[in-house]
Amino acid sequence: MEGDVRSRFRIFTLLALLALALGAAACGDDDDGGEDGESKPAASTSQDGVDPADFDNTPDGQVRLVYAQFVDAFYDKKVSETCALMTARTQKDVATGTGSCEAGLRNYFKGGSTVVKDRPRIVRLKITGSRAVAITQVKGSARYPVPFAKQDGQWKVNGGWTSG
Numbered sequence: 530m531e532g533d534v535r536s537r538f539r540i541f542t543l544l545a546l547l548a549l550a551l552g553a554a555a556c557g558d559d560d561d562g563g564e565d566g567e568s569k570p571a572a573s574t575s576q577d578g579v580d581p582a583d584f585d586n587t588p589d590g591q592v593r594l595v596y597a598q599f600v601d602a603f604y605d606k607k608v609s610e611t612c613a614l615m616t617a618r619t620q621k622d623v624a625t626g627t628g629s630c631e632a633g634l635r636n637y638f639k640g641g642s643t644v645v646k647d648r649p650r651i652v653r654l655k656i657t658g659s660r661a662v663a664i665t666q667v668k669g670s671a672r673y674p675v676p677f678a679k680q681d682g683q684w685k686v687n688g689g690w691t692s693g
Contacts, residue, residue, distance in 0.1 A: 579601055584597075615686045616678050
């Protein structure tokens with residue numbers, strides 16, 4: 530029983546932090562300037578979907594594309610697409626207690642979670658080898674890190690929030 534409670538807490542924590550990173554409004558500034566002076570335009574998404582042609586084929590562009598696709602899939606509650614953009618470890622974390630990543634996300638959305646109207650964007654991105662961290666923000670909210678890792682040559686959202 531104790532393991533079941535831990536599993537539920539772990540998946541709740543992962544999804545709650547993911548929702549925060551994807552735009553649960555919080556207090557904070559809306560300054561778009563990064564600490565590192567990055568001048569690249571911030572990646573954003575739209576109700577019309579993501580056009581891969583808008584992103585270059587550099588690691589920076591690849592991470593920004595995956596993030597934009599991930600945000601669109603999450604906001605549109607497309608659970609299969611959302612899970613496909615996660616590392617295997619993150620899918621396993623989301624699946625805890627439900628049997629699959631998709632079932633975990635369906636349970637999360639069924640729980641009445643709210644997603645704000647404005648979609649978050651990357652305000653700063655740091656890539657080190659096969660790992661990346663995007664600092665994301667919805668205008669007027671706090672900033673949240675979203676970790677990425679390369680898996681089988683593709684960038685994926687890596688749920689580093691619940692384990693090291």
